[in-house]
Amino acid sequence: MGFQPSRNLAAMKYDIKTEVNLIATELGGRKYPVSSRWSPIFCYDEQNWIATFFTDEDVEWVHPGETVVAYFLFLSPHRHLGKLYPGKEFTLCESGRVIANGKVLAILNMEESAKRFSESD
Template sequence: MPVPHDIEAEIYFLPPEHGGRSSPAFSGYRPQFYYEGHDWDAPHEYSDVEKVNPGEKVRAYLGFLSPQEHVGRVYPGMAFLVREGNRTVGYGVVKKILDLEKSAARAVQNK
């Protein structure tokens, strides 16, 4: 299933020696998007590359599983953490808001 393009972000994955992943990430990777003290599920899509190795930076599209929770709270220039459980594996910056409002309206309508 394709990842919704709620936001575009730039993400840097930490290398293993700094607590990051020891294996590459691929489109469909579903870590937590952490901000304001909360973890949120947000699958990733990497359209420019096949995989992202630890220590690399990538442009990613993220789709929130609860998009209605993020409208008006996520904004361009906002920093966030990429986490697996309570372990930080990367750092990101929101570059653009794309289809977040459409995804949120769809989520509310489908409840």
């Protein structure tokens, strides 16, 4: 079934740390803000992936047009090993349209997550 994240945000070990810019509404972005546990489609290298977005605990909402440091957990972390690295650019999509741009700042616990994922199969 794969890795199941903890419900306690402070206890989570995220796969990657990123910088994300939500596209402004007037430029085609979302109409409403997002918060931790949002699950957009994470896109890079013409591939779409399921991921969950998290912010620092003091950030309740991220509004269209804002840039934030965000963390991600992947549903299938083993598929991203060696493909994501600091500086790698990606987009976040909803309903077939790009609603955010981002870049990877650091690889955190992806190898550990991938190992747990493979052990749970």
